[in-house]
Amino acid sequence: MAEQDISKAVCRLKENPKDLATIELLFRRLNGKAARYAGSILHDRQLAEDAVHEAFIKAVGNIRQLNDNGKFEYWFMKIVHNEAVRIIHANDRFVLVDDLEKFDYALAGGGLGKAGSPEAVAESWEAAEVLAAAIDNLNLIHRQVILLCYFYQYSGEEIAKLLDIPHSTVRSRLLRARLALQDIYARYEGAGSEEGKRSPQGGKANGR
Numbered sequence: 001m002a003e004q005d006i007s008k009a010v011c012r013l014k015e016n017p018k019d020l021a022t023i024e025l026l027f028r029r030l031n032g033k034a035a036r037y038a039g040s041i042l043h044d045r046q047l048a049e050d051a052v053h054e055a056f057i058k059a060v061g062n063i064r065q066l067n068d069n070g071k072f073e074y075w076f077m078k079i080v081h082n083e084a085v086r087i088i089h090a091n092d093r094f095v096l097v098d099d100l101e102k103f104d105y106a107l108a109g110g111g112l113g114k115a116g117s118p119e120a121v122a123e124s125w126e127a128a129e130v131l132a133a134a135i136d137n138l139n140l141i142h143r144q145v146i147l148l149c150y151f152y153q154y155s156g157e158e159i160a161k162l163l164d165i166p167h168s169t170v171r172s173r174l175l176r177a178r179l180a181l182q183d184i185y186a187r188y189e190g191a192g193s194e195e196g197k198r199s200p201q202g203g204k205a206n207g208r
Contacts, residue, residue: 007069014064027056030073033152034080040147041084041140051083058083077152078162088140134184142177145170 006029012022031052038048059076066075135143144163148154156174160167 006072010069010072017063023060030076038080038084047087051087052080055079055083081162134181137184138177138180142173142180145173146177149174
């Protein structure tokens, strides 16, 4: 569904907010992306779905407040963000993300579906797990900017508006997030090396 099609759908919805076919069309178009983003904040699949559903209800209910139909997706994602933050404050807790959800949001956009040898596929999955774990270890404000910038391809200006922070703060958080990721990666690689040395299968560690 192209941006132009979204604009037309929003136009129809403004004329008839009870147009169920158009509501379902927009929901199918945006649900996956919104759920991954909410999941990256909440670390819980059900809470993420709740946030998206509540956000979509609010978006439909306030659709006539949107001045630019072409900005619906961005506007909707902002509502999703606010709903996720509201749920965090209401629950005052985080829960662990399961492997499937971790894979989904860490690799939004793909990369593992490419053909290759079994060894290459295994390495890709291992890299995906390390990436997901590294992102998972970032604090919330840094995890948000990393996902919005590199996985969802929002510009710095768009992230600033979405999070209601200055553009300079976005740049600062991105820098700190990237430095934190480098540090986390280094620790994972170090742990992997130590495990290899301790393993009976570690050829170099056994002088083979």
